[in-house]
Amino acid sequence: MIIAIANEHGAAISKATAADLLLTFSATLVGRGFSQWLVGWVLGWGNAINAxxxxxxTEAVGWAADAYFCDETQAAA
Incomplete structure:
Protein backbone atom coordinates (compact mmCIF):
# COMPACT_ATOMS: atom_id res chain seq x y z
CA MET A 1 0.00 0.00 0.00
CA ILE A 2 2.78 2.44 0.87
CA ILE A 3 4.62 1.69 -2.38
CA ALA A 4 1.41 2.29 -4.36
CA ILE A 5 0.82 5.59 -2.55
CA ALA A 6 4.41 6.64 -3.24
CA ASN A 7 3.97 5.81 -6.92
CA GLU A 8 0.83 7.96 -7.05
CA HIS A 9 2.95 10.88 -5.87
CA GLY A 10 5.72 10.12 -8.35
CA ALA A 11 8.16 8.78 -5.75
CA ALA A 12 9.88 5.44 -6.31
CA ILE A 13 10.72 3.62 -3.10
CA SER A 14 12.01 0.17 -2.26
CA LYS A 15 10.29 -2.45 -0.14
CA ALA A 16 12.83 -1.79 2.63
CA THR A 17 12.01 1.93 2.64
CA ALA A 18 8.29 1.14 2.65
CA ALA A 19 8.81 -1.19 5.62
CA ASP A 20 10.72 1.52 7.50
CA LEU A 21 7.94 4.02 6.82
CA LEU A 22 5.31 1.51 7.90
CA LEU A 23 7.11 1.02 11.21
CA THR A 24 7.36 4.78 11.69
CA PHE A 25 3.68 5.36 10.94
CA SER A 26 2.57 2.36 13.00
CA ALA A 27 4.62 3.28 16.05
CA THR A 28 2.27 6.17 16.79
CA LEU A 29 -0.74 3.83 16.71
CA VAL A 30 0.56 1.01 18.89
CA GLY A 31 -0.96 2.29 22.11
CA ARG A 32 -4.38 2.65 20.57
CA GLY A 33 -4.14 -0.76 18.95
CA PHE A 34 -3.11 -2.38 22.20
CA SER A 35 -6.05 -0.90 24.09
CA GLN A 36 -8.44 -2.03 21.37
CA TRP A 37 -6.91 -5.50 21.51
CA LEU A 38 -7.64 -5.70 25.22
CA VAL A 39 -11.26 -4.65 24.66
CA GLY A 40 -11.48 -7.11 21.78
CA TRP A 41 -11.68 -10.02 24.20
CA VAL A 42 -15.24 -9.04 25.14
CA LEU A 43 -17.45 -11.91 24.04
CA GLY A 44 -19.77 -11.14 21.17
CA TRP A 45 -18.19 -7.78 20.43
CA GLY A 46 -14.56 -8.84 20.23
CA ASN A 47 -14.48 -9.66 16.52
CA ALA A 48 -16.35 -6.49 15.57
CA ILE A 49 -14.02 -4.37 17.68
CA ASN A 50 -10.92 -6.07 16.27
CA ALA A 51 -12.12 -5.68 12.67
CA THR A 58 -4.91 0.56 8.03
CA GLU A 59 -6.68 3.73 6.95
CA ALA A 60 -4.62 5.85 9.35
CA VAL A 61 -1.36 4.41 7.97
CA GLY A 62 -2.58 5.07 4.43
CA TRP A 63 -3.43 8.70 5.19
CA ALA A 64 -0.10 9.16 6.99
CA ALA A 65 1.74 7.81 3.94
CA ASP A 66 -0.26 10.07 1.65
CA ALA A 67 0.54 13.12 3.76
CA TYR A 68 4.21 12.13 3.92
CA PHE A 69 4.60 11.75 0.18
CA CYS A 70 2.51 14.83 -0.53
CA ASP A 71 4.91 16.85 1.65
CA GLU A 72 7.93 15.17 0.02
CA THR A 73 6.79 15.89 -3.53
CA GLN A 74 5.88 19.48 -2.71
CA ALA A 75 9.29 20.05 -1.10
CA ALA A 76 11.04 18.63 -4.16
CA ALA A 77 9.10 20.89 -6.56
Whole structure:
Protein backbone atom coordinates (compact mmCIF):
# COMPACT_ATOMS: atom_id res chain seq x y z
CA MET A 1 0.00 0.00 0.00
CA ILE A 2 2.78 2.44 0.87
CA ILE A 3 4.62 1.69 -2.38
CA ALA A 4 1.41 2.29 -4.36
CA ILE A 5 0.82 5.59 -2.55
CA ALA A 6 4.41 6.64 -3.24
CA ASN A 7 3.97 5.81 -6.92
CA GLU A 8 0.83 7.96 -7.05
CA HIS A 9 2.95 10.88 -5.87
CA GLY A 10 5.72 10.12 -8.35
CA ALA A 11 8.16 8.78 -5.75
CA ALA A 12 9.88 5.44 -6.31
CA ILE A 13 10.72 3.62 -3.10
CA SER A 14 12.01 0.17 -2.26
CA LYS A 15 10.29 -2.45 -0.14
CA ALA A 16 12.83 -1.79 2.63
CA THR A 17 12.01 1.93 2.64
CA ALA A 18 8.29 1.14 2.65
CA ALA A 19 8.81 -1.19 5.62
CA ASP A 20 10.72 1.52 7.50
CA LEU A 21 7.94 4.02 6.82
CA LEU A 22 5.31 1.51 7.90
CA LEU A 23 7.11 1.02 11.21
CA THR A 24 7.36 4.78 11.69
CA PHE A 25 3.68 5.36 10.94
CA SER A 26 2.57 2.36 13.00
CA ALA A 27 4.62 3.28 16.05
CA THR A 28 2.27 6.17 16.79
CA LEU A 29 -0.74 3.83 16.71
CA VAL A 30 0.56 1.01 18.89
CA GLY A 31 -0.96 2.29 22.11
CA ARG A 32 -4.38 2.65 20.57
CA GLY A 33 -4.14 -0.76 18.95
CA PHE A 34 -3.11 -2.38 22.20
CA SER A 35 -6.05 -0.90 24.09
CA GLN A 36 -8.44 -2.03 21.37
CA TRP A 37 -6.91 -5.50 21.51
CA LEU A 38 -7.64 -5.70 25.22
CA VAL A 39 -11.26 -4.65 24.66
CA GLY A 40 -11.48 -7.11 21.78
CA TRP A 41 -11.68 -10.02 24.20
CA VAL A 42 -15.24 -9.04 25.14
CA LEU A 43 -17.45 -11.91 24.04
CA GLY A 44 -19.77 -11.14 21.17
CA TRP A 45 -18.19 -7.78 20.43
CA GLY A 46 -14.56 -8.84 20.23
CA ASN A 47 -14.48 -9.66 16.52
CA ALA A 48 -16.35 -6.49 15.57
CA ILE A 49 -14.02 -4.37 17.68
CA ASN A 50 -10.92 -6.07 16.27
CA ALA A 51 -12.12 -5.68 12.67
CA UNK A 52 -12.99 -2.03 13.21
CA UNK A 53 -9.62 -1.37 14.83
CA UNK A 54 -7.74 -3.10 12.00
CA UNK A 55 -9.62 -1.08 9.39
CA UNK A 56 -9.04 2.18 11.26
CA UNK A 57 -5.33 1.51 11.70
CA THR A 58 -4.91 0.56 8.03
CA GLU A 59 -6.68 3.73 6.95
CA ALA A 60 -4.62 5.85 9.35
CA VAL A 61 -1.36 4.41 7.97
CA GLY A 62 -2.58 5.07 4.43
CA TRP A 63 -3.43 8.70 5.19
CA ALA A 64 -0.10 9.16 6.99
CA ALA A 65 1.74 7.81 3.94
CA ASP A 66 -0.26 10.07 1.65
CA ALA A 67 0.54 13.12 3.76
CA TYR A 68 4.21 12.13 3.92
CA PHE A 69 4.60 11.75 0.18
CA CYS A 70 2.51 14.83 -0.53
CA ASP A 71 4.91 16.85 1.65
CA GLU A 72 7.93 15.17 0.02
CA THR A 73 6.79 15.89 -3.53
CA GLN A 74 5.88 19.48 -2.71
CA ALA A 75 9.29 20.05 -1.10
CA ALA A 76 11.04 18.63 -4.16
CA ALA A 77 9.10 20.89 -6.56
Missing amino acids: TTAAAL
